[in-house]
Amino acid sequence: MRASEYLIPTLRETPAEAEVVSHRLLLKAGYIRKAASGFYTLLPLAHRVLQKIMRIIREEMDRQGGQEILLPIMQPAELWLRSGRWQVYGPELFRLKDRHGRDFCLGPTHEEIITELVMGDVRSHKQLPLLLYQMQNKYRDERRPRFGLLRGREFIMKDLYSFDRDEAGLEVSYRKMFEAYQRVFGRLGLEFRPVEADSGPIGGNVSHEFMVLAGSGEALVVHCPGAACGYAANVEKAESGAKRPRHEEEPAALELAPTPGKRTVDDVCAFLEVGPERIVKTLLYETDKGPCAALVRGDREVNEVKLGNAVGAVHLEMAGPETIRRITGAPVGFTGPVGLEGVRFVVDDEVSFMVNCITGANQGDAHYRNVNPGRDFPLPLVTDLRLVREKDPCPRCGLPLLAARGIEVGQVFKLGTKYSEVMGLTYLDEHGAERPVVMGCYGIGVTRTLAAAVEQNHDEQGMIWPAAIAPFAVVVVPVNVRDEVQSELAEKAYAALSGAGVDVLLDDRPERPGVKFKDADLVGYPLRVTVGKTAADGLVELRLRKNGDTRLAGIGELAAVVRALL
RNA sequence: CGGGGCGUAGCUCAGCUUGGCUAGAGCGCUACCUUGGGGUGGUAGAGGCCGCAGGUUCAAGUCCUGUCGCUCCGACCA
Numbered sequence: 072m073r074a075s076e077y078l079i080p081t082l083r084e085t086p087a088e089a090e091v092v093s094h095r096l097l098l099k100a101g102y103i104r105k106a107a108s109g110f111y112t113l114l115p116l117a118h119r120v121l122q123k124i125m126r127i128i129r130e131e132m133d134r135q136g137g138q139e140i141l142l143p144i145m146q147p148a149e150l151w152l153r154s155g156r157w158q159v160y161g162p163e164l165f166r167l168k169d170r171h172g173r174d175f176c177l178g179p180t181h182e183e184i185i186t187e188l189v190m191g192d193v194r195s196h197k198q199l200p201l202l203l204y205q206m207q208n209k210y211r212d213e214r215r216p217r218f219g220l221l222r223g224r225e226f227i228m229k230d231l232y233s234f235d236r237d238e239a240g241l242e243v244s245y246r247k248m249f250e251a252y253q254r255v256f257g258r259l260g261l262e263f264r265p266v267e268a269d270s271g272p273i274g275g276n277v278s279h280e281f282m283v284l285a286g287s288g289e290a291l292v293v294h295c296p297g298a299a300c301g302y303a304a305n306v307e308k309a310e311s312g313a314k315r316p317r318h319e320e321e322p323a324a325l326e327l328a329p330t331p332g333k334r335t336v337d338d339v340c341a342f343l344e345v346g347p348e349r350i351v352k353t354l355l356y357e358t359d360k361g362p363c364a365a366l367v368r369g370d371r372e373v374n375e376v377k378l379g380n381a382v383g384a385v386h387l388e389m390a391g392p393e394t395i396r397r398i399t400g401a402p403v404g405f406t407g408p409v410g411l412e413g414v415r416f417v418v419d420d421e422v423s424f425m426v427n428c429i430t431g432a433n434q435g436d437a438h439y440r441n442v443n444p445g446r447d448f449p450l451p452l453v454t455d456l457r458l459v460r461e462k463d464p465c466p467r468c469g470l471p472l473l474a475a476r477g478i479e480v481g482q483v484f485k486l487g488t489k490y491s492e493v494m495g496l497t498y499l500d501e502h503g504a505e506r507p508v509v510m511g512c513y514g515i516g517v518t519r520t521l522a523a524a525v526e527q528n529h530d531e532q533g534m535i536w537p538a539a540i541a542p543f544a545v546v547v548v549p550v551n552v553r554d555e556v557q558s559e560l561a562e563k564a565y566a567a568l569s570g571a572g573v574d575v576l577l578d579d580r581p582e583r584p585g586v587k588f589k590d591a592d593l594v595g596y597p598l599r600v601t602v603g604k605t606a607a608d609g610l611v612e613l614r615l616r617k618n619g620d621t622r623l624a625g626i627g628e629l630a631a632v633v634r635a636l637l
Numbered sequence: 638c639g640g641g642g643c644g645u646a647g648c649u650c651a652g653c654u655u656g657g658c659u660a661g662a663g664c665g666c667u668a669c670c671u672u673g674g675g676g677u678g679g680u681a682g683a684g685g686c687c688g689c690a691g692g693u694u695c696a697a698g699u700c701c702u703g704u705c706g707c708u709c710c711g712a713c714c715a
Binding site: 180588 | 638643647648649650664665672673675676677706708709711712713714715
């Protein structure tokens with residue numbers, strides 16, 4: 072491919088709308104253009120990258136026995152009404168009508184239609200297991216599209232669904248997919264980490280997320296430094312490690328302490344001259360299962376996912392000042408468990424071990440001292456409720472955990488029979504008994520992976536693609552195209568590399584060398600072959616984008632040297 | 638959905654407060670000259686429904702109302 076004939080509209084200035092690095096670079100380097108909020112055109116460079124990513128995904132899905140299909144993107148409302156998600160999905164579902172006024176939606180995911188498919192055509196245990204996947208556009212009318220390709224309203228996702236006879240079969244399918252994902256992200260050249268994840272509203276009991284590690288990632292994960300242990304989890308899911316032993320201290324008598332205007336843990340600590348680990352924080356939440364009070368130590372945060380799971384709530388949010396006053400009779404900042412009624416208590420296990428702690432007194436400007444869980448307030452539900460943070464002990468081996476940020480690019484779930492039972496997806500086993508199909512689902516955000524690769528691999532100059540997914544692995548840059556020696560040698564280099572099966576772009580534009588070098592760095596070709604001063608000697612210069620290392624090579628050995636470097 | 642900000646040339650932005658000739662700059666683009674190892678220097682050009690609609694006014698890019706779009710922060714998610 073020749074740059075003079077190829078559409079690579081790089082910008083000198085960055086469009087103002089872009090905030091995150093991948094969005095900015097993708098726009099600036101001429102990979103994408105916005106069509107509308109959350110909708111992007113992929114220009115040739117991005118399209119090439121996408122094709123390479125999809126190819127690797129396909130190969131790994133197929134290797135595990137996956138069979139690719141193509142499903143309708145536009146789907147009848149009827150299907151979604153039957154699963155109940157026409158209502159549940161809410162405004163995120165893009166809805167439209169055909170000319171007859173019938174309701175349709177643009178698929179945000181494909182569980183319904185694939186279940187429908189399998190229900191119609193799979194009846195016997197002889198047809199199982201089955202791994203079906205598709206890689207297509209999905210649509211979600213996000214509340215707030217942002218970050219360019221990291222969160223669009225239209226995006227490409229690979230979804231594979233596994234259908235098995237029983238749990239043992241599901242376990243096999245799950246492991247196959249887990250391995251496939253490791254291979255996919257490894258081949259893409261990304262630094263990633265699989266972590267334990269909450270299965271969320273999709274349900275099921277086991278789930279892992281695949282995180283591309285990047286400082287800009289929205290997700291926070293913790294992992295154990297112990298090589299033998301290997302524990303890693305999304306903080307939403309991460310379990311708390313070893314419990315703190317009970318204080319060797321005799322419970323003292325409950326005592327009211329005036330704390331005028333001291334609403335925050337910090338204020339109360341300073342005023343009463345105690346550490347935050349002596350305080351019990353009582354947070355009121357409103358949930359679809361009624362109000363509840365979450366109790367954690369003063370220096371801890373509530374993990375809302377754990378709280379939701381503990382009370383069986385799907386939606387929860389912190390109560391506002393009016394609600395707090397109605398329930399506690401006190402303003403914000405003085406809520407405590409002693410004498411509190413009309414709410415469900417959920418107590419972090421760490422709190423249950425505390426002795427002589429300090430809590431709000433449910434009256435303005437006062438706290439209690441020497442509060443003792445169990446004695447001064449009930450413990451109907453003691454559970455792991457706190458948010459795990461860095462340096463907390465690993466729940467498996469006790470070593471201090473490390474934290475990292477990541478971009479979620481894939482998630483695998485064991486769905487079990489949750490879906491199939493609701494939808495009536497069954498098969499006849501070898502004894503003629505009707506049994507629910509055991510399902511799993513496995514997604515990869517393909518367009519998001521493209522953006523995540525940029526988030527993880529860039530510098531001030533531009534992108535730095537892993538060779539496996541670079542739009543072109545090599546760019547050949549003649550310094551002066553009007554110099555016949557240089558342009559001829561550049562053509563030879565281009566032909567040699569093309570002939571050797573390397574994806575190569577010849578930057579034959581009559582631009583100044585500085586312009587071409589800047590563009591090459593911006594677009595992020597892993598390797599640049601510069602044809603300049605040394606051309607008369609038949610030598611070209613090779614420069615690695617990631618570290619700037621350079622070396623000379625003769626035209627005859629070029630293809631071999633390039634292949635060794637990539 | 639709540640709270641801010643912004644819509645003027647392909648891109649980045651002035652101009653609006655205090656209404657007044659033909660609406661500006663830099664970059665990019667076109668042609669020519671120059672230069673030729675990190676966005677060269679010059680000459681001449683092209684390019685605008687000032688987001689849209691209504692209103693006020695002798696006069697609106699500028700003031701008022703409405704509307705649409707974009708964006709950032711917050712609550713939710715691949």
